[in-house]
Amino acid sequence: xxxxxxxxxxxxxxxxxxxxxxxxxxxxxxxxxxxxxxxxxxxxxxxxxxxxxxxxxxxxxxxxxxxxxxxxxxxxxxxxxxxxxxxxxxxxxxxxxxxxxxxxxxxxxxxxxxxxxxxxxxxxxxxxx
Numbered sequence: 001x002x003x004x005x006x007x008x009x010x011x012x013x014x015x016x017x018x019x020x021x022x023x024x025x026x027x028x029x030x031x032x033x034x035x036x037x038x039x040x041x042x043x044x045x046x047x048x049x050x051x052x053x054x055x056x057x058x059x060x061x062x063x064x065x066x067x068x069x070x071x072x073x074x075x076x077x078x079x080x081x082x083x084x085x086x087x088x089x090x091x092x093x094x095x096x097x098x099x100x101x102x103x104x105x106x107x108x109x110x111x112x113x114x115x116x117x118x119x120x121x122x123x124x125x126x127x128x129x
Contacts, residue, residue, distance in 0.1 A: 004047035008057040010064040016057060018085035023107050024055040028071075028078040030062050035094035036077045042097035043079075050104055081107045 008016050008026065017024050027043055029036035047056035061068035061076060071080060071087060081089040081103060089103060 004051035004056055005044060006055065006057040008059045008064070008067075010066045013059070013064070013067045016055065017082055020055055020082075020085065022053065022055045023084075024057060024082040025104060025107070026057045026059055026080050026082065028059050028061050028068055028073045028076055028080065030076045031060065033076040038094050039077050039097075039100075042100065046097070046101055046104060050108075053108065054104065079103070083107060 006016060017026065025046075027036070027039070043056065043058075050056070059067060061073055073080075075092055077093065079091045079095070079100060080087050088107070091100060091103060
């Protein structure tokens with residue numbers, strides 16, 4: 001694993017993504033996913049290219065089910081884009097690397113404006129009134 005890609009878990013999610021200082025691109029993957037292995041070299045290449053300004057991370061949905069469920073991840077690979085801790089976009093499946101790079105460029109150019117016009121997430125979800 002390249003040093004530019006951070007392995008994230010349920011325990012490290014909040015600090016790395018939600019309260020992180022950089023925008024983030026997270027690849028939700030599963031160990032047996034053929035398409036995840038296909039996308040890995042492209043994701044690593046983009047991390048090397050944009051890693052100074054964006055956090056690139058991977059989250060194993062088999063071992064970090066809570067975070068995957070919380071963000072509605074149903075298939076792998078799923079690429080979610082975060083700005084200021086909020087999800088702003090996603091791509092699902094083995095996508096063209098050029099599509100992934102274009103979304104990263106959009107995140108850098110428009111991510112903060114998108115977050116400013118979105119609703120904040122209420123993290124105090126208990127089910128009790």
